[in-house]
Amino acid sequence: MSTSPLVKRVPRLVLVGVRTHVSYMSRSPLEITFAVLVPLVYATLAVYLFRAAGDPDRLLTASVGAGLMGIWGSVLFGSGGAVQNQRWLGTLETLVVAPTPLALVLLPITLATTVIGTYAMGATVLWGVLLFDVPLDFAHPLLFLVAVPVCVLALGMMGLLLAATFVLLRNANALANPLDTPVWLLSGLLVPVTVLPAWTHPVSWALPTTWGARAVHAATSGGDVVAPLLAAVALGAGYALAAVLVLGRVERRARAAATLALT
Amino acid sequence: MLAIEADALRRTYTSRTGWPKSRRTETDAVRGVTFEVAPGELFGLLGPNGAGKTTTIKMLNTLLLPTSGTARVFGHDVARDPVAVRRRIGYVFGGDRGLYDRLSALDNLRYFAELYGVGARDQKRRIAELLDLVGLTGREKERVEGYSRGMRQRLHIARGLLHRPDVLFLDEPSIGVDPVAARDLRRTVADLAAAGTTVLLTTHYMAEADELCDRIAVIAGGRIRALGTPDSLKSLVKERDVLEVEAYGVDEERLDRLRRVPGVRGVSAEDRGALQIVTVQTGRGAAELHGPVLAALDGVRIGRVTSREPSLEDAYIAIVEEAAGGTPQEVVPA
Numbered sequence: 001m002s003t004s005p006l007v008k009r010v011p012r013l014v015l016v017g018v019r020t021h022v023s024y025m026s027r028s029p030l031e032i033t034f035a036v037l038v039p040l041v042y043a044t045l046a047v048y049l050f051r052a053a054g055d056p057d058r059l060l061t062a063s064v065g066a067g068l069m070g071i072w073g074s075v076l077f078g079s080g081g082a083v084q085n086q087r088w089l090g091t092l093e094t095l096v097v098a099p100t101p102l103a104l105v106l107l108p109i110t111l112a113t114t115v116i117g118t119y120a121m122g123a124t125v126l127w128g129v130l131l132f133d134v135p136l137d138f139a140h141p142l143l144f145l146v147a148v149p150v151c152v153l154a155l156g157m158m159g160l161l162l163a164a165t166f167v168l169l170r171n172a173n174a175l176a177n178p179l180d181t182p183v184w185l186l187s188g189l190l191v192p193v194t195v196l197p198a199w200t201h202p203v204s205w206a207l208p209t210t211w212g213a214r215a216v217h218a219a220t221s222g223g224d225v226v227a228p229l230l231a232a233v234a235l236g237a238g239y240a241l242a243a244v245l246v247l248g249r250v251e252r253r254a255r256a257a258a259t260l261a262l263t
Numbered sequence: 264m265l266a267i268e269a270d271a272l273r274r275t276y277t278s279r280t281g282w283p284k285s286r287r288t289e290t291d292a293v294r295g296v297t298f299e300v301a302p303g304e305l306f307g308l309l310g311p312n313g314a315g316k317t318t319t320i321k322m323l324n325t326l327l328l329p330t331s332g333t334a335r336v337f338g339h340d341v342a343r344d345p346v347a348v349r350r351r352i353g354y355v356f357g358g359d360r361g362l363y364d365r366l367s368a369l370d371n372l373r374y375f376a377e378l379y380g381v382g383a384r385d386q387k388r389r390i391a392e393l394l395d396l397v398g399l400t401g402r403e404k405e406r407v408e409g410y411s412r413g414m415r416q417r418l419h420i421a422r423g424l425l426h427r428p429d430v431l432f433l434d435e436p437s438i439g440v441d442p443v444a445a446r447d448l449r450r451t452v453a454d455l456a457a458a459g460t461t462v463l464l465t466t467h468y469m470a471e472a473d474e475l476c477d478r479i480a481v482i483a484g485g486r487i488r489a490l491g492t493p494d495s496l497k498s499l500v501k502e503r504d505v506l507e508v509e510a511y512g513v514d515e516e517r518l519d520r521l522r523r524v525p526g527v528r529g530v531s532a533e534d535r536g537a538l539q540i541v542t543v544q545t546g547r548g549a550a551e552l553h554g555p556v557l558a559a560l561d562g563v564r565i566g567r568v569t570s571r572e573p574s575l576e577d578a579y580i581a582i583v584e585e586a587a588g589g590t591p592q593e594v595v596p597a
Contacts, residue, residue, distance in 0.1 A: 006380070009377070009380065009383075012377065012383060013378070016373060016374060016377045017378075020363070020366065020370060020373075020374040023366060023370065024363050024365055024366055027365040027366075028365065089361070089362070089363065089364075090356075090358070090360025090361040090362075091360075091361055091362070093326055093354075093356075093361070094354065094361050094422070095378065096326060097324055097325060097326060097349055097352075097354050098349060098375070098378035098379055099346050099350045099379065099380060099426075100378045100379075100380065101346075105378065252328070255325070255326060255327055255328045255345075256327075256328045258276060260326055
């Protein structure tokens with residue numbers, strides 16, 4: 001059987017992997033219900049919060065922020081859940097026993113969760129327009145269309161690093177839950193990080209989500225989009241590199257600790 | 264070069280319980296297993312639940328690191344060079360899990376073909392070949408969740424063969440599969456071995472092992488208790504006769520009473536609905552023990568009593584029972 005060199009087959013591997021996992025995730029009625037409803041709940045809450053705070057001019061920011069929260073939720077639970085799901089399905093072992101580096105096995109799973117999560121942005125903005133008459137007055141509409149996928153990708157790279165650690169944990173979901181709110185709070189997905197205590201700022205700066213969110217918000221309501229976007233890309237790449245580096249060790253530890261299977 | 268070499272393989276599982284003071288528990292699943300498998304050989308690993316069969320397979324297929332000892336697949340060390348090992352092996356396990364059941368068989372095979380590095384140009388042909396081999400042609404576009412256990416098992420085998428592995432690890436592939444599907448599965452495995460694929464098979468089914476395997480290792484308590492051809496294993500019990508008693512309601516106390524009957528070498532019971540088949544291994548001349556055996560079963564309803572020649576299953580039971588009693592069985596030369 002002819003086998004292609006790894007470098008040449010990476011694009012196809014990623015493409016087929018993303019397609020496979022998006023198809024798989026989009027065929028669960030329960031997952032679809034959550035994916036559809038949660039961002040809409042976020043959007044409704046955000047709009048009411050901004051209105052109550054006497055900030056009705058920033059309703060689009062609220063909708064976009066809720067969309068970012070939805071994407072983060074999808075990546076976080078998607079990556080953690082994906083590894084855990086593979087474990088439940090008994091496919092984690094068949095994935096690990098394949099002669100493809102684990103990073104390239106997990107990357108399409110993480111990217112698939114971001115693809116599913118991107119829906120959240122469209123849904124929250126549309127929800128705001130239809131239900132709350134939120135005006136679509138983007139400061140930089142074209143840059144918004146660039147900033148969202150880049151932000152999603154940066155989040156995906158963070159998801160890859162999370163997925164790497166979740167390989168080691170039989171109960172990965174337990175770690176995913178407490179990471180949900182702190183990360184969207186620290187990243188300024190809904191409210192600016194400047195309103196948080198100063199000691200939290202270094203943590204915020206280290207998260208690609210912070211810069212991705214800053215770029216998306218700037219594209220929505222004005223400000224510099226390119227610089228935070230580049231920062232998000234650079235940090236995302238750093239996280240991806242870290243994931244690749246730790247995955248080799250993580251896989252070996254998982255083989256030593258016998259955490260690839262449920263039993 | 265040997266296909267598989269296992270040398271003094273050991274695996275200890277460590278678990279922690281309790282909080283904040285955690286207690287560490289160590290379980291020795293495999294305690295120094297040594298065997299070799301030649302290229303093209305069909306090698307069976309037989310043993311009761313918890314004997315260490317799956318742990319041994321998982322060390323050989325790189326999913327688990329050995330605690331000590333070494334193993335090689337076609338010369339590649341499973342601990343140090345896992346990717347080289349993975350290129351040459353296929354892994355198939357029994358049961359319902361291990362597939363994306365909301366996807367079609369075709370989608371499953373396409374995805375795994377990418378992961379196993381099957382070239383884009385070869386994929387279509389290879390997948391069609393395998394669907395044909397496992398008898399799923401025409402059903403490949405259906406979702407796996409609608410498949411029977413036997414169909415899933417056949418799809419598992421197709422997945423494990425996508426990259427034409429030199430060594431195929433089959434971990435209890437026929438578990439829960441109906442007799443017709445199991446027969447088809449045996450035929451597929453025999454064809455693979457005939458075509459030169461080295462197969463390491465674990466199973467509970469003696470007939471399967473007897474029919475398929477060139478050599479068999481019986482593993483119990485994490486150690487190999489006997490190793491040889493099916494015939495040489497059977498010869499371990501050639502000096503025995505077997506009494507089979509159909510009974511209803513035999514309890515553990517009566518089985519113990521049976522074991523204490525002079526001349527009885529081994530006892531096992533198998534439930535078949537309300538009926539139990541009690542198998543009593545004796546020395547030569549089982550007819551003389553009819554009376555004492557039936558006396559030991561006093562108080563339960565007895566059906567037919569027959570005596571027969573010992574089978575591989577009897578040899579297996581003898582080996583495992585002796586292992587449980589702490590007497591290691593002598594290894595039989597192949």
